[in-house]
Amino acid sequence: MRTAAKLFLLIQALLLGxxxxxxxxxxxxxxxxxxxEASKAYQNAYNLVLDEKxxEASKAxxxxxxxxxxxxxxxxxAFWQCYVHEKSTxxxxxxxxxxxxxxxxxxxxxxxxxxxxxLIRLAKECAKAGKPEYKAKLKSLEGDAxxxxxxQTLYALEGLGDADALTAIVNYYDHAKNDSLRxxxxxxxxxxxxxxxxxxxxxxxEKDADEGVRKQAVYSLGDRQNPEAMAALKKIxxxxxxxxxxxxxxxxxxDSGEKDTVPFLVQVVQSDSESEMSKxxxxxxxxxxxKSAGDALQxxxxxxxxxxxxxxxxxxxxxxxxxxxxTLQDIAAKDADxxxxxxxxxxxxxxxxxxxxxxxxxxxxxxxxxxxxxASLYAIAQHGGPDVKEFLYNIAVxxxxxxxxxxxxxxxxxxxxxxxxxxxxxxxxxxxxxEVRKQALYSIAEVxxxxxxxxxxxxxxxxxxxxxxxxxxxxxxxxxxxxxxxALLNAAKxxxxxxxxxxxxxxxxxxxxxxxxxALMEILQGKDEQ
Numbered sequence: 001m002r003t004a005a006k007l008f009l010l011i012q013a014l015l016l017g018x019x020x021x022x023x024x025x026x027x028x029x030x031x032x033x034x035x036x037e038a039s040k041a042y043q044n045a046y047n048l049v050l051d052e053k054x055x056e057a058s059k060a061x062x063x064x065x066x067x068x069x070x071x072x073x074x075x076x077x078a079f080w081q082c083y084v085h086e087k088s089t090x091x092x093x094x095x096x097x098x099x100x101x102x103x104x105x106x107x108x109x110x111x112x113x114x115x116x117x118x119l120i121r122l123a124k125e126c127a128k129a130g131k132p133e134y135k136a137k138l139k140s141l142e143g144d145a146x147x148x149x150x151x152q153t154l155y156a157l158e159g160l161g162d163a164d165a166l167t168a169i170v171n172y173y174d175h176a177k178n179d180s181l182r183x184x185x186x187x188x189x190x191x192x193x194x195x196x197x198x199x200x201x202x203x204x205x206e207k208d209a210d211e212g213v214r215k216q217a218v219y220s221l222g223d224r225q226n227p228e229a230m231a232a233l234k235k236i237x238x239x240x241x242x243x244x245x246x247x248x249x250x251x252x253x254x255d256s257g258e259k260d261t262v263p264f265l266v267q268v269v270q271s272d273s274e275s276e277m278s279k280x281x282x283x284x285x286x287x288x289x290x291k292s293a294g295d296a297l298q299x300x301x302x303x304x305x306x307x308x309x310x311x312x313x314x315x316x317x318x319x320x321x322x323x324x325x326x327t328l329q330d331i332a333a334k335d336a337d338x339x340x341x342x343x344x345x346x347x348x349x350x351x352x353x354x355x356x357x358x359x360x361x362x363x364x365x366x367x368x369x370x371x372x373x374x375a376s377l378y379a380i381a382q383h384g385g386p387d388v389k390e391f392l393y394n395i396a397v398x399x400x401x402x403x404x405x406x407x408x409x410x411x412x413x414x415x416x417x418x419x420x421x422x423x424x425x426x427x428x429x430x431x432x433x434x435e436v437r438k439q440a441l442y443s444i445a446e447v448x449x450x451x452x453x454x455x456x457x458x459x460x461x462x463x464x465x466x467x468x469x470x471x472x473x474x475x476x477x478x479x480x481x482x483x484x485x486x487a488l489l490n491a492a493k494x495x496x497x498x499x500x501x502x503x504x505x506x507x508x509x510x511x512x513x514x515x516x517x518x519a520l521m522e523i524l525q526g527k528d529e530q
Contacts, residue, residue: 038064042073049080054088075109078102082115086122092129096122096137166192170200179210186213190220198224202232205245214241215248222252230256234264247280254284262292269300269309279312286316294320298327307337314340318347325351329359332376333367342375349379357383361391374407381411389415393423397430405433409440419447421455428459428468438471445475453479457487466497473500477507482515489519 045060061081065074082102086095099115099122106112126134169192173185186204189197198221205217218236221229230253237249250268253261265288268281282300285293294317301313314331317323325348332344345363348356357380364376377395380388392415395408409427416423421444428440441459444452453476460472473491476484485508492504505523508516 038068038071038073041068042071042077045077046080049084052087054084057084058088075102075106075111078106079109079111079115082118092122092125093131096126096134163196166194166196170196173200173204179213182208182210183213183216186216186220190223193224195228198226198228202228205232205236206239211242211245214245218245218248218252222248222255225256237268243274243276243280246277250277250280250284251287254287262288262290262296265293266296266300275306275308278306278309282309282312282316294323298323301331302327307340311337311340311343314343314347318350323347323351325353325355325359329363332363332372338369338371341369341372345372345375345379349382352383357388370403373404377407377411378414381414384415389423393427396427396433396436398432400432402433402435405431405436406439409433409436413443419449419451421447421451425455434467437468441468441471441475442478445478448479450483453481453484453487457484460487460491466499469495469497469500470503473503473507477503477510480511482511482513485511485513485515485519489522492519492523 041060041064045057045064048057048060051057058081061077061084064071064077065081068074071077079102082095082098085098086092089095096119099119102109102115103112103119106115109115123134123137166189169185169189173182173189176182176185186201189201189204201217201221201224205214205221208214208217218233221233233249233253233256237246237253239246250265254265262285265281265285269278269285272278272281282297285297297313297317297320301310301317304310304313314328328344328348332341332348335341335344345360348359348363360376360380360383364373364380367373367376377392381392389412392408392412396405396412399405399408409431412423412427424440424444424447428437428444431437431440441456444455456472456476456479460469460476463469463472469491473488476488488504488507488511492501492508495501495504505520508519
């Protein structure tokens, strides 16, 4: 019966123009190997479509899309949602909107062409029903379809590569009114390796009415890397064109490898009236591996008058081998701009060498800027290793400044290996900062497992510090497992501190399991008996 239903639906769908070949692919699913849960859910929903059980199919497809949004079948299900919607509601307008959304969000789907065909069919039906607005939509849809055919024709001509093909493509560009299509034509034109094509691309980059088309022409010119193209790109970069077009020209120039590229970009940095363009020129310099670009960036960093440009140069230099650690250290210690100082610290951290680590430790030890001290601790943590662990541990344990100790503690956690409860216990017992001692307890809870629960239970039983016991109770509550309930119940019933007992009760309530509920009832019963 199911096979007959499939064949009937296939014939009906083909007659309506609803689908083309993808339906065959779905029919073959059942014969595949064992399917995962998502595939099974899709198959069940699709079978309901085949059986024309529209209401059930709609619910099953909706559930599938909601539960498995990242499934490889998500676009298939979305397409069949539209198909089922049309069948069940008989509303051409609603179905049209559904397929429109499908094309918008699933443009790369194997069903995209089928959805576009359905849109044309539905637009015709709506227009016949006396809805004139669909005539314009129909014209646009049919035009898009024609454009796709035209574009493929242009690619075929480009493959021929002769003068007649180039002439035809240029002529088509000259008469194309659609911005999106002209942009695609420019891509095709960029594949022609001829002086005539270069000349046309220069004309388009300078004169086309659409910014996006001009940017595409700039990219195509950048790929050519001949003197005429480079001269045009420099002219555009110095012109009054939109910033995005000029930036595209700068980046294309930086990729060219021309000898005079660095001096030209330095000229833009120094003379352009728009700071955005000057920063773009700095970024373009960063793309050039030649030492001359690094030297230019260092000059901008040391002597630039604009702080934003100096920052851009600093970030650009961070990954370059020629950047001296001493220069960065000097900026981190002395620069007037706090953001520049922090950026220098992180730039040093990116240089994973013993000299870099020594510089960061020196910065931490000498600076009076709390922000830089914090940044240097996190930067030190990036290096990792036993020496770093010991350095951060000593600060977290011995610092009497709460903020510094906490920063060291947070940085240390980046270094500790998973499950290093012993170090955390030492911090809890030895740290001079109360906040560090509390944080150590919560970090133990995050480790989880029997060892963490045993450690926290022991601290709860033995600590003389009320604040520590409260933190231990809260940490046990964060673990949230039934195994911690006996320790919490004991604390709730017998701890000398009301705060500890109250915190234990709250933790049991947060755990919320039947055993936790039983513990709460036991506490309440004990109170009644008293």
